[in-house]
Amino acid sequence: MTSIRINDLSVTYGSGIQVIDRLHLDIEEGSFFTLLGPSGCGKTTLLRVIAGFIEPSAGQVHFGNIDMTRLPAHQRGIGMVFQDYALFPDKTVFDNVAYGLRARKIDGLTITRKVGEYLERVGMQGFAERYPPALSGGQRQRVALARALVIEPRVLLMDEPLSNLDSKLRLQIRSAIADLQREIGITTVFVTHDQEEALALSDQIALMKKGRIEQLGSPQEIYQRPASAYVADFIGAANLIQGEVQGPPLAAASPTSEVAIRIAGQDLRAQATPGQALSLGCLIARPENIQLLPAEHAPHNSLPGQVWRKQYLGHKTSYSIELADQQQVAVDCFGPARHEFACGQAVCLQFDAQSSRVVPR
Ligand SMILES: Nc1ncnc2c1ncn2[C@@H]1O[C@H](COP(=O)(O)OP(=O)(O)OP(=O)(O)O)[C@@H](O)[C@H]1O
Ligand SMILES: [Mg+2]
Numbered sequence: 001m002t003s004i005r006i007n008d009l010s011v012t013y014g015s016g017i018q019v020i021d022r023l024h025l026d027i028e029e030g031s032f033f034t035l036l037g038p039s040g041c042g043k044t045t046l047l048r049v050i051a052g053f054i055e056p057s058a059g060q061v062h063f064g065n066i067d068m069t070r071l072p073a074h075q076r077g078i079g080m081v082f083q084d085y086a087l088f089p090d091k092t093v094f095d096n097v098a099y100g101l102r103a104r105k106i107d108g109l110t111i112t113r114k115v116g117e118y119l120e121r122v123g124m125q126g127f128a129e130r131y132p133p134a135l136s137g138g139q140r141q142r143v144a145l146a147r148a149l150v151i152e153p154r155v156l157l158m159d160e161p162l163s164n165l166d167s168k169l170r171l172q173i174r175s176a177i178a179d180l181q182r183e184i185g186i187t188t189v190f191v192t193h194d195q196e197e198a199l200a201l202s203d204q205i206a207l208m209k210k211g212r213i214e215q216l217g218s219p220q221e222i223y224q225r226p227a228s229a230y231v232a233d234f235i236g237a238a239n240l241i242q243g244e245v246q247g248p249p250l251a252a253a254s255p256t257s258e259v260a261i262r263i264a265g266q267d268l269r270a271q272a273t274p275g276q277a278l279s280l281g282c283l284i285a286r287p288e289n290i291q292l293l294p295a296e297h298a299p300h301n302s303l304p305g306q307v308w309r310k311q312y313l314g315h316k317t318s319y320s321i322e323l324a325d326q327q328q329v330a331v332d333c334f335g336p337a338r339h340e341f342a343c344g345q346a347v348c349l350q351f352d353a354q355s356s357r358v359v360p361r
Pocket of ligand 1: 014
């Protein structure tokens with residue numbers, strides 16, 4: 001077990017394209033850390049630098065106090081799990097899991113004991129003599145997990161380990177990974193482009209954009225206090241409503257974080273980051289944090305609108321509301337409805353000043 005520190009790291013591939021751009025990252029010992037972001041943002045590249053498969057063009061990787069930057073992958077004490085399992089098809093499950101131990105010249109008795117122990121940990125006892133082609137995707141990924149963990153690595157690295165599985169299996173293996181990580185307490189770096197996976201599993205999430213970290217935080221911080229429209233749009237459903245921020249910008253030392261933003265001619269109160277320059281702003285509001293009320297209510301912090309679309313989804317009803325300036329706003333109403341609204345009906349949208357945020361456009 002170890003912490004990981006990435007310092008001023010850059011990676012440039014042959015053609016001169018900089019894929020990781022002067023990146024800093026501290027990963028706490030024993031934590032579940034997720035690199036999240038869209039395709040091509042550099043997640044796999046960063047994971048492979050941590051593993052030692054790619055040498056950075058600048059910067060360092062430390063495990064604890066040890067500089068790993070020039071150390072080859074097999075000397076770093078990492079366990080790795082890939083999207084496509086990467087099992088040897090012509091070796092039994094036992095031999096697949098035993099591979100890393102044999103490479104380390106561990107004695108036969110210890111190998112038998114450890115392979116048995118780790119197959120049990122991943123729920124694959126009884127499959128030792130099977131070959132990978134005779135296993136389901138979920139079973140293969142469990143074997144791959146046992147193979148990665150049996151060598152008792154300092155760090156577990158996983159690159160989209162769930163994305164080849166169907167949705168039910170994905171949930172099962174996701175829970176198995178979470179339980180095992182907590183049980184063993186191993187520092188884990190997990191790569192995914194699936195925001196729900198990231199929210200469900202992580203202690204910390206680094207949301208990446210073009211080789212940089214756009215926001216770093218706990219799942220709650222990232223979901224509830226997105227630092228930019230990019231983050232809000234990537235994590236969960238969010239309305240990004242354009243407006244003009246009123247009044248002077250908040251000074252960095254401002255005791256309040258509340259600002260007013262004018263949307264469709266009305267001022268709404270919402271939170272902003274003190275010190276951030278705003279004029280043309282974007283109001284971020286989650287569909288579940290907006291109250292839909294009959295038009296005549298018109299409470300404070302609200303905007304008038306008209307129901308454009310309504311979808312009944314059982315546990316919730318999703319509305320799309322058109323504002324006076326033609327922007328569309330999604331609103332989710334959960335549970336039994338206090339009010340029902342029909343398409344074309346005039347309504348009012350009440351925004352919660354605490355959970356709504358203003359970011360630069
Ligand atoms: N060997 C390589 N040579 C040149 N460019 C590369 C190489 N590997 C990756 N890239 C480029 O580096 C960028 C980042 O790739 P990377 O595989 O790290 O992205 P990713 O975030 O893992 O994406 P995905 O979600 O699709 O797996 C991409 O633009 C990719 O085309
Ligand atoms: Mg990738």
